[in-house]
Amino acid sequence: MTKRAVLALADGTTFEGRAFGATCELVGEVVFNTSMFGYQEILTDPSYVGQIVTMAYPEMGNVGANPEDEEAGQPHAVGMAVRSLTPQASNWRSKESLDAYLKRHGRAGIEGVDTRRLVRHLRTHGAQMGVISSDGHSAAALVERARTAPGMEGMDLATGVSTKTPYVFTTPSPDVFRSPNDPRPTPELRFDVVAYDYGLKRSMLQYLVDEGCRVTVVPSNTTAEEVLARKPHGVFLANGPGDPAAVKGADRTVAALLGKVPVFGICLGHQIMALALGGRTYKMKFGHRGANQPVKDLTTGKVEITAQNHGFAVDDASLKGKAVVTHINLNDGTVEGLAVPDARAFSVQYHPEASPGPHDARYLFARFAKLMAG
Template sequence: MTDATKADRAYLVLADGTVFEGRPFGARGVTTGEAVFTTTMTGYQEVLTDPSYFGQLVTMTAPEIGNVGVNASDTEAVDDKPRVAGFIVRSASPVASNWRSEQTLDAYLAHHGIVGISDVDTRKLTRHLRDKGSQNAAIGTESPAALLEIARKAPDMSGLDLVQSVSPKERYAWTEGRGVWAPTPGTPPRAAEHHVVAIDYGTKRNILRCLVDTGCKLTVVPARASAEEILALNPDGVFLSNGPGDPAAVTYAVDTIKKLVGKKPIFGICLGHQLLGLALGGKTYKLKFGHRGGNQPVKDLATGRIEITTQNHGFCVDLASLPSSVRSTHVHLNDGTSEGLAAPDLRAFSVQYHPEAAAGPHDSLYLFDRFRESMRGPKSS
C-alpha cells in the first residue's frame, strides 16, 4: 500500500447489512463472494492460491499479513494463480522482509486482479461471521449502499458447482515431490510402485507432491473424466482431490465415483471426502461458518489419537445419513462433525481435513502411506 492510498476508503459490506470500513489493498474494483475466516497464523500465500477458496472473500484472523512477501515457489494452485475472490486483513505490511520474497503482497494481489481491503477490524468481523454465519459480501470503494445491493444479488454458495472453474481441461502427468520441504529434507521420493489417477476438482500442489513421495506415478485427470476413461488408464488406485463449492451440486463427479467404488482403491481429501460420502449413499449439509485454519483438532476414532490439522471447508458429510457399511473414522473435536470415513469392503476411505498441510502441521501424513498399503492388496478390475 502506497502513501497516496492511505487516505482512500474501502468498504466490506455483508449481505445482512453490516459494514466494515478499511483501506483499498491489492487491485482496485469491486468483488463479491462468500465472506469466511481462516485461523491459520502463517501461509497466507498458500491460502490465496488454494483452489478450495474459489468464490470466497477470505479473512485472515492473524493481525499482520504480508511481512514475508510473496514468492513463486509457495503457490498451491497447479496453474500458480491466486484463487480467492477477495482478501481481508487487519494490517497489511508495506514491507516484505524475507530472503525468498520476490514482491510485496499488495503488488502481487494487484498484478493478479485480486481486490482486497486492509485496516478492517478482523476480530469483530470474525466474531460476527462465527455468530451469524458465513454469508455473501462485497468489497470495493463504492458506497456501502451500492455494495450491499451487489452482495445481496450474488449467488448463494449452496447449490453452486465451482469445480468446473478450477478443474483442468486436459489430463496431465505430475512428477514433482516435496524435495527440500519434506519432513526430512533431502529424502528422495519412494520408487514409483503404483499408478494413481488423481481426479482434479481443484487440487493443491502439495497433495500431488505427497503422493509422488509415497511412491505413486500420477496421472491427473479433469473433474469430468468418466469412470470408463479412468479405468482405461489401468490405475492401481484413484485419488479424489479437494475443491470448491457445494459437493451436492457436482453430480457428475458423484456418478463417476459410484462406478469406481469397489473396482479400485480410493482415497479422498476434503471435497473428495464429501463426494465419496455422497457416492456411498450419504448426504452433505452446509456448516454455519465452516472449518478453516491450520489448528483444527481431529480425533482418530480407531486409536484415540488427536491430530492437529489444516482444514478448509464449508460443507460436511452427514454422519447419520451414512449406510451401515460405511464407518466414521475421524471426528472434529470442536463440534463432532465428520472428518473421515471408510468403506473397508470397498477399499475406499477419505478425510475431510488436509493431511498434506501446506501450510500447517504434519500430524496426518500417515494417510498417504495408508493409501499406498491399500493398493498392495488384491488387484481389482
C-alpha cells in the first residue's frame, strides 16, 4: 500500500507524491542531477551529505542496487525525488530494489513528482533547503521547517564525513565483466601517496591504485608536517561536501604542501587548492550535478563530457598571477581546472574517475603518476 509524501521547499513551493524507501521526515538541501543512470553511485557519494537529490531523468530503480556500485558503505544523500520508480529491477548484478536499499539505510524517497517542474523551479530559483515527509504534517509546517533549516554556505561537512584514523588502500578497480578465473593483473605499487579524505569516493582510490599507488588515506585535519613525515611521492586532495572555505585549516595545510610534493586535487580538493593559493570560492545558484557537463581543456582544445557534483566554484579573477586556468565549463564559463607548474600541482573541478563520456579522463591520474615519477 502506497503512502502519501510531500516535498516542501523553503520558498513555500510544495510537491505531492508517494513515499518509498524509509517512511520518515528528513531535511536537506534540494538539488537536481541530470544523469540518466548511476543513481546508486550518486546516492553513496559523500559529496551529497545533507542533500535531497532530484533525478531529472524520469525512470529510476530499473537496475536495482548492488555492493559493487557503491562509492561508500552507505548512502550520504538524505533523500531522493523521482518521477517514476520501477519496483522490479532487471539487471543481473542487482541484489535488491532501490526501494529496499533506501529503506534499509533509513533514507527517504518520494516518487510521482513532476520532476520536470521541480528541476525548472530549482534552476530558476536556486537550490534550497527542503523537507521530505510522509508523517502527515501540514504543508505549511513542512515549509516552515525547511525555511528555518541551516543552508550549506559556511558548513564544514567534510570534517564530519572524513575518516577518523589513517588507513592504507591497495585495491584496484574491479572488472565485473571479467571471469574470476582470469583476474586482472595486479598493479605494481611504485608510489606512496597520501590522500586527504574530505569525503572521498572509493573509485578515486581504485584509480590511484591502478596507476601504481599505495594510498594512505588520512583525516581532513592531518597537518602538513605529519604528511611530509611519511615521505610520500605525492598528495591527493579528494572530493567532499559543503563549503570549501569552511573546512577547518585545509587551505593553510595545502599551502604548506605546495612545492614540496606533487599535488592533485579533484572537486572540493580543487577548490581547497585554489584557496591555498590565495584564491576565493563562492556558492553557485544551483551548481553542476550530472554526467553531461561540457568542459574544454584549454591546453589541448579538446572538449570532455564530464561528471560533476558541486555547489561551489572557484573565482577565476582571484587567481590572476597565482595559477593557470586549464579547463572551463562551456555552459557557464566557470573554472574547471587549475595548474601550478612550478609547484607540480594541478586540479580539476569535475570527476575524472566517473568517465561518463567517450573520452576516458583516466589520463589525469596517469598525469599525476608522471609528476611523481619525476
